[in-house]
Amino acid sequence: MSEKEVLVRFGISMPQSLIEQYDRLIAEQGYDNRSEAIRDLTRKALLTSSGMQPEETVAGTIVMVYDHHISDLPITLMDLQHEYHHAIISTMHIHLNHQQCLEILVVRGKVQRLRELQQRIQVLKGVGYAELSVTHVDEHAPSHGHHHAHPQDS
Structure with a gap:
């Protein structure tokens, strides 16, 4: 505020x-x-994606839990990620146990497109959970010369 x-x-x-x-x-x-x-x-x-305008630009995550033993599910998920590669900034894959994987996709783009990706993941057989969480991105805000230091900048 x-x-x-x-x-x-x-x-x-x-x-x-x-x-x-x-x-x-x-x-x-x-x-x-x-x-x-x-x-x-x-x-x-x-900030819920359902309360935002479909064409609004946002950044956030899609968190999913799935059974990697389900036939072709890992390949299907990878194909989806390639289809949406412009919206996916980064991924993290964690083995929860022998069967379950947790995957986090860091995303940025139009709410409608990110919601579409989340829904396409959610309906796949073997996906137990897939949730999109987003925040506003003001693409018109001036940067004011602000620079974030990253390890590779050193």
Whole structure:
């Protein structure tokens, strides 16, 4: 939140038992007050891919868990990744156990295209989980000469 934004107060009504559970949860997470926790919940809700415009440019991850023993599934997943190679920045593959693999795709592109990739992965036989998580990318924001140091820059 920028320093210039005006804070608006409003009331929320909820059952006593729900607010008690909520207060315990936010205390465990280290929040000092309800307001900041509600602001974070609101930000998170606004960042769900389903709440964004299909042509909006975003960056994020697709996290999937799958059974690599399912016939041709690893090959099918690799083919999909090649089909969407312009949207995939990086991948990480982790062997969870003898059967299951966890794979993380770091992605950037239009929400609609990334959602399409996630859905194509989710429906494959042997994929137990596939979730797209994104955040806004302001492609028109000036860089202000800001430079991120990377190990290869040294």
